[in-house]
Amino acid sequence: MDAAGNVAVNGSPAKGAAAASALIFLGTGCSSAVPNAMCLIQPTNPPCHVCHQSMSLPPERNPNYRCNTSLLIDYCSSDGGEHSYILIDVGKTFREQVLRWFTYHKIPRVDSIILTHEHADAVLGLDDIRAVQPHSPINDIDPTPIYLTQHSMDSLAVKFPYLVEKKLKEGQEVRRVTQLDWRIIENDSKKPFVASGLEFVPLPVMHGEDYVSLGFLFGERSKVAYISDVSRFLPVTENYISKSGDHQLDLLILDTLYRKGSHNTHFCFPQSLDAVKKLQPKRVLFIGMTHEFDHHKDNEFLAEWSRREGIQVELAHDGLRIPIDL
Template sequence: MKITLLGTGGSAGLPQIGGADGRGDWGKTDPNEPRNRRSRASIVIHADHGRNILVDTGPDLRYQLTGCGIGRIDAVLYTHAHADHVAGLDDVRILNRILGTPMPAYATEEVWEELRQRFAYAFKPWNGGFFGRPVLERNEIVPGKVFDIAGTDILPLDQDHGYSRSLGLRIDDLAYCTDVVRFDKEALAALRGIRIFIVDCFTPASDHPTHAGLATVLAWVEALRPQRTILTHMGPAMDYRTLTDTLPRGIEPGYDGMEILV
């Protein structure tokens, strides 16, 4: 199995809109380091049987997939319904055309209701023919209950995202846990034994109200002891080179387009 990090940035991406010349606000990061250019957080799971599972459909989806050379998606999984994770849903219509069928999609009941309210046109009855809009095949999942998606078993974990909830994902000995500020005892227990940990780390300082800071991530790593930890959903104070020079051994910043062999 392989994981591609499509995007590793926060909800505003990097650079953010603005800057002295209007060409982007890089915060405390070096604009000359290409790995500081970050789109919104998303991954593709390349399963052993050749199927591609897309996790979240953020607003940068089109150029993420084309930039990484991924031309087909076989299923979509949503971690939560925040705009930076769902606003690219309309591009699923192109994926429908490539697949030739409604897109198998997986989310909790709460996320399905949010999507239905915000993208009502995508939920109208489909009677075959041309995919002029996205068409999703609804599959409801429950935190803590393993489910099969495109032939891959995934354990969804309930996560504290500050003012809301999100899903972390455990796939064998890998975990993808974006958009989390705290794990409860049950979630930490479910993460025991992971070898690769892809985890939210928005700031090098204290926790953001909805995202973990570096000290919290280091505490999780100490408790879980993964062999490799890769940071994602990084904010404008997370400079790639500074992180690579200062992080403890076994912990590294991710970057858009990064491929991880599992």
């Protein structure tokens, strides 16, 4: 880890090194984000330490302030060419994430978008993608490719009809809106796809027993799995990303909602740690946390857990940048 909090995976260079790929955590919080609004408008006695502390520090020194879960992949191919910027999920807090972290990490644009599912905390920032696209009052720009399942496509056609329609009706005014090139993917690990030069393998998982969400496996030299919304692993997915199965992961980025107990649609801390023991990745970063998690205190607990279990596990935080050899 360098002075700015950047952590290398598999010996990758620290921040600033030439032609390195990196993972940037734009958001690591739950759907309602942190601080929890109720902790501020109806404070308890004593007040919620995490929520009040999260409002007292600037973002670069504030790991308990958490926007909706989202990952930006700054991908540089092995030939050291141009960087591509691949965004996984565009939630309700996307504009804030652009203002905080695109500026801080000097991210100039978004080249591709991948959606895990169509819930609000993964898609309701799609309208704001126009803020990171070239300006054209008549929408005369190349659309940004967006990869999603047919189920998500059907849902977004209802949520955002003006982002899906391509032909103007008679008498309809041209309005400047986000330009997207919708590309359907399968929830099948045997059907990978390529976004901005990087291959992704879909990892279907249960997000509640009535709903399938997607995680994604990517990286050739470093295997990374990103699984943001999960309550149960399907056997095929568990086998695909486990040390005893097809791939031992260099890095697992995994959902953990509450500090204690369980939840019907998300892993919580106990289930997340059990999953880590089963999968045996080399390193783990948890995401999706509520205000029950105190970043520093819980990472102290995880440091001891990691020493005992032999797997490096930590809570991620908004703005975290990890150089990585993909």
